[in-house]
Amino acid sequence: xxxxxQESTNSEKRGRLMMxxxxxxxxxxxxxxxxxxxxxxxxREDLSVLRPQGPAAESSLGLMKLSITIMVVVLLIVFxxxxxxIIRFRRKxxxxxxxxxxxxxxxxxxxxxxxxLILVVVLAVPTVKxxxxxxxxxxxxxxxxxxxxxxxxxxxEFEYTDYGVKTAQDLVIPKGKDIAFELTTADVLHSFWVPSxxxxxxxNPAGTINRFSFSAPNEGVYRGKCAELCGPSxxxxxxxxxxxxxxxxxxxxxxxxxxxxxxxxxPELAKTFKNQCLKCHAVGDQGLAVGPNLTGIGSREAIAxxxxxxxxxxxxxxxxxxxxxxxHDPQSVKPGNLMPNPKDLGxxxxxxxxxxxxxxxxxxx
Ligand code: CUA
Numbered sequence: 001x002x003x004x005x006q007e008s009t010n011s012e013k014r015g016r017l018m019m020x021x022x023x024x025x026x027x028x029x030x031x032x033x034x035x036x037x038x039x040x041x042x043x044r045e046d047l048s049v050l051r052p053q054g055p056a057a058e059s060s061l062g063l064m065k066l067s068i069t070i071m072v073v074v075l076l077i078v079f080x081x082x083x084x085x086i087i088r089f090r091r092k093x094x095x096x097x098x099x100x101x102x103x104x105x106x107x108x109x110x111x112x113x114x115x116x117l118i119l120v121v122v123l124a125v126p127t128v129k130x131x132x133x134x135x136x137x138x139x140x141x142x143x144x145x146x147x148x149x150x151x152x153x154x155x156x157e158f159e160y161t162d163y164g165v166k167t168a169q170d171l172v173i174p175k176g177k178d179i180a181f182e183l184t185t186a187d188v189l190h191s192f193w194v195p196s197x198x199x200x201x202x203x204n205p206a207g208t209i210n211r212f213s214f215s216a217p218n219e220g221v222y223r224g225k226c227a228e229l230c231g232p233s234x235x236x237x238x239x240x241x242x243x244x245x246x247x248x249x250x251x252x253x254x255x256x257x258x259x260x261x262x263x264x265x266x267p268e269l270a271k272t273f274k275n276q277c278l279k280c281h282a283v284g285d286q287g288l289a290v291g292p293n294l295t296g297i298g299s300r301e302a303i304a305x306x307x308x309x310x311x312x313x314x315x316x317x318x319x320x321x322x323x324x325x326x327x328h329d330p331q332s333v334k335p336g337n338l339m340p341n342p343k344d345l346g347x348x349x350x351x352x353x354x355x356x357x358x359x360x361x362x363x364x365x
Contacts, residue, residue: 047223049195056198056214059130066126070119134199137211138180144213145173149183151190151203151226154233154337155292155305165256166282168292170300171241174249175219183210191228194241200227216243221301232336238305255364256295264358273355276345283362291339296364304333323356 052058089099102108138144148159149171159166161182173179183192185203193200198214216222226237244252263270263283278287281294298319302308303326308316316322328349330339342352 047195047225051196053196053218053220053222054198054214054216056134057196059133060199063127063130067123070123074119134212136213138178138213139182139211141178141180144178144180146180146182147171147173149181149192149203151183151185151187151192151230151237153187153231154226154237154334156192156224156226156237156239157186157289157292160253163253163257165253166289166293167256167295169239169302169305171224171239172249172252173216173241173243174246175243176215176217177246178213178215180213181211183212184208188230189228190226190230190237192224193227194222194224196222197241202228216241219243219245233334236304236306236334238302240301240305242301252364262362264354266354269351269354269358272347272351273358276342276347277355280339294359294362296362297359298361298363304330304337307333318360320356320360323359324353327352327356 049057049061049064052061139146146161148161150157150159155168156171157166157168158171181192181201183201183203184207185205187205189205190203191200192203194214197216198212201210201212204210220243222241222243224239224241226234228234230237263286264273274286277294280291281287282289283294287294297303300309300319302316303319303322307322307325309319309322310316311318317325326333327342330337330341342355343349347355
């Protein structure tokens with residue numbers, strides 16, 4: 001009889017324990033799901049600091065690896081000692097006396113002061129070295145390509161001061177060369193960041209200029225982001241860095257400089273384009289570059305920085321389609337941007353489509 005009662009209380013205990021475990025799991029599930037989702041967002045290949053494509057990003061990753069290695073080693077040692085102590089010095093059944101107290105042990109205190117000091121020095125030396133190396137902004141380097149970056153809500157302007165060339169959204173650079181950046185903003189704080197190439201740098205208002213430099217040894221297209229909350233479309237404030245061969249870069253500068261301001265063929269459309277679009281945008285030497293400069297927009301990687309151009313439709317949509325999406329309703333693509341809706345300017349759907357087609361074919365040679 002007593003055995004039976006014992007058995008039933010035991011199974012009750014087990015049941016309660018299982019219930020508790022299940023409740024804990026249930027509570028953890030949503031958190032695990034949320035972390036899973038957040039971490040999945042880190043998986044975008046071209047936006048990862050874990051795949052460095054240039055010396056500046058490589059040095060950051062090196063520092064990360066060094067500090068994580070040290071942390072893991074410390075963690076393993078401390079946890080092993082803790083586990084050993086917990087098991088080895090457990091209170092035995094019937095043990096009542098207070099164990100021998102060891103506070104103020106001189107040897108131990110020296111040990112756990114000196115070891116962290118050594119670790120801090122091991123971390124500090126390469127960090128200080130990397131910080132000073134990153135501080136070389138190449139501002140006075142004759143061989144560096146000078147680019148003035150201006151952040152706008154929600155797009156990027158790039159001016160090649162030595163060449164008199166201004167563009168937007170696609171930063172074309174020659175591979176292997178140091179690019180000397182001079183950064184500022186036209187409105188609020190932004191932060192210029194190309195994860196696979198470099199660290200972040202703020203763009204400050206009121207004439208404050210920040211400088212930094214990076215280089216891209218390989219050809220390729222790297223995705224850049226704004227890394228400072230700057231308004232409703234902060235998360236959409238993307239740009240591209242296109243690293244090309246030296247010859248291709250020279251060719252690009254030459255075609256940007258030659259006045260390729262071909263207006264739409266249709267005279268009516270050309271008039272509309274001139275009277276409306278060129279009030280804020282520039283093509284070649286015409287128009288005002290208050291908004292993004294549109295010279296050679298047909299050769300760019302994306303429209304509005306985020307609608308990726310891809311004729312195959314695999315990694316985006318054909319450029320003409322993207323231009324239509326943008327021009328028919330800019331606010332739905334990038335909420336809070338300053339571009340007026342062309343329809344509010346009196347443009348018909350046919351005119352908007354015509355301008356999309358014209359811009360899509362406005363390529364650089
Ligand atoms: Cu600009 Cu965030």
